[in-house]
Amino acid sequence: MDSNDIYTPPGGPPPTNPNVKHLFEKWGETNIRQLVSDFYDLIKTSEIRWMFPGDWDLAKEKQADFLIQVLGGPGYYLEKWGPARMRMRHFAFPISEKERSIWFQCYDDALQTFDFDHEDKIDFLYFLDGFSGWMVNRKEPPWELYSKGDAHPPEG
Numbered sequence: 001m002d003s004n005d006i007y008t009p010p011g012g013p014p015p016t017n018p019n020v021k022h023l024f025e026k027w028g029e030t031n032i033r034q035l036v037s038d039f040y041d042l043i044k045t046s047e048i049r050w051m052f053p054g055d056w057d058l059a060k061e062k063q064a065d066f067l068i069q070v071l072g073g074p075g076y077y078l079e080k081w082g083p084a085r086m087r088m089r090h091f092a093f094p095i096s097e098k099e100r101s102i103w104f105q106c107y108d109d110a111l112q113t114f115d116f117d118h119e120d121k122i123d124f125l126y127f128l129d130g131f132s133g134w135m136v137n138r139k140e141p142p143w144e145l146y147s148k149g150d151a152h153p154p155e156g
C-alpha cells in the first residue's frame, strides 16, 4: 500500500449524537467562536501546523460555523459553504491516527479553559473523538513532513 492511498476507518461514520444538540443553547455563539479561535491558536504551535494553509480567520470562521450547526444552532455552514461532506473535504489533508490525536489534544486543551459543565465537556469531546476518527484517511503519517520533534518513522 502506498502511503498516499486513501484509508477508510473500519468503523464507518459515527452515529448522530443527540447529546450535543443542546450545547449551542447552553454555551452560546460567542463562547463557541472563542473556543474555535483558541483551538486554532494551539494548532498554530502544534506538530500539525504544516497541514494548514494559513488563512486562520477563514479556518476559524468555517470551523465555528460547522460546530454551531452541529451543536444545535443556526445552519451557518450549510448556508455559507454548502453540504458538510466533511470526510470528502478532508481528503486533501493526510490524516492518520497521529495527526488526529494531535488535533484532538488541541481541542481538549482549549476546552479546559472554559467554565462549562463537566458533563457537557465530556459529551462534546466524545462527539469530537468519534467524528475525528471518521476523518482519518491515511494509514501512516506523512513522515517526510515532520522535520523536528520526536516524530520519527518506525524502524525497518
Ligand code: HEM
Pocket: 048, 051, 052, 053, 054, 055, 056, 058, 059, 062, 063, 066, 081, 086, 089, 090, 093, 095, 099, 100, 103, 104, 128, 131, 132, 133, 135, 136
Ligand atoms: C482528525 C483530525 C483533523 C484534522 C487534522 C483536520 C484538518 C483540517 C484542515 C487542514 C483543514 C483545512 C483548514 C484550512 O483550509 O485552513 C480542515 C478544515 C475543516 N475541518 Fe478539519 N480536521 C480534522 C478533523 C475535523 C473534525 C472532527 C471536524 C468537525 C468536527 C472538522 C471540521 C472542519 C471544517 C468545518 C473545516 C472547513 C472545511 C471547508 O469548508 O473548507 N475537522 N480540517
